[in-house]
Amino acid sequence: MSNKITLIGVFCLGLSFISCHVKNPNEYHYPKNLSISNAKGLPKYPTTFYFPDTISQDTNLVKTEIPTFKLNWFSSALYSAKEPILYNYYLGHDIYRFLWLRSFHRPVVFTFHRDGNKIWLTTKKLNKQPEFYDLGEIEFIPPKFLPNGKPDTTQVRYKEKPLRKIIRKADRKADIILNETKKLSEKDWTEFETLLINYSFWTSKPYIEEFGLDGSEWTIEGHLKDKYWVVNRWSPNDNLRKIGEYLIKKSGLNEKTR
Numbered sequence: 001m002s003n004k005i006t007l008i009g010v011f012c013l014g015l016s017f018i019s020c021h022v023k024n025p026n027e028y029h030y031p032k033n034l035s036i037s038n039a040k041g042l043p044k045y046p047t048t049f050y051f052p053d054t055i056s057q058d059t060n061l062v063k064t065e066i067p068t069f070k071l072n073w074f075s076s077a078l079y080s081a082k083e084p085i086l087y088n089y090y091l092g093h094d095i096y097r098f099l100w101l102r103s104f105h106r107p108v109v110f111t112f113h114r115d116g117n118k119i120w121l122t123t124k125k126l127n128k129q130p131e132f133y134d135l136g137e138i139e140f141i142p143p144k145f146l147p148n149g150k151p152d153t154t155q156v157r158y159k160e161k162p163l164r165k166i167i168r169k170a171d172r173k174a175d176i177i178l179n180e181t182k183k184l185s186e187k188d189w190t191e192f193e194t195l196l197i198n199y200s201f202w203t204s205k206p207y208i209e210e211f212g213l214d215g216s217e218w219t220i221e222g223h224l225k226d227k228y229w230v231v232n233r234w235s236p237n238d239n240l241r242k243i244g245e246y247l248i249k250k251s252g253l254n255e256k257t258r
Contacts, residue, residue, distance in 0.1 A: 028056065028227045030090050041084025041091055046172050050075040051230055052087045055206070064206040066232060069133070074099060074219055074232075076132035077107040080174035081124045086223040087230070095223040096192065098247050101129070103214035105255070107174070110247040112184075112192060119189050123251040125178035131170045184250060195246055196222070199239035202229050210234040218244050
């Protein structure tokens, strides 16, 4: 009898061990990389990118494919707005963030929070777009041509990249001129998440290459305990615009979206 009890005990202990080590398919594992940010989302360096190269989706890794130029651009605004990085650690409550960058207007960040039964929206506006790219001029070295009219490629200086003189170093600095928080309701949260479902936010391609002479960049992040996602579009005219416009309206910010 005692042997049977012992075997049952060992079997139960084994089941307990296995259950602790089997990955929950619905669990999202944030990277928790201290070289990116601390546990509160504070970036390690001012030049740290706020968006990942890849995001895990089910059992797959999805490449975000956001160009380095835009990563610098977007991250500089979020850094100046003193925003946390959302993809590295789960910050203890659910967050949606909308970064709105327009050609002829100041950067704005809308952050929608839910912590238990507390729901609130924070709106921040910067006084300018931070300088995120070194400003410089290129010294052009004209090639020499052979008698047959072709360039002389034996010139070492011609093979080298043109020299760049740095006039002003990027500093990623801008001041927050608006920082408002509004208490919202469960109904507001539900309405917002319905807009996300209508857009298929959690399965949309993170980045699609589009551009124009002006317009605006709309970048929306979702930061939940079991998943993170980001979608960027240039001047969207679909349901993604409705997602951003919802937060703009709830913020009370009196600015045109077109």
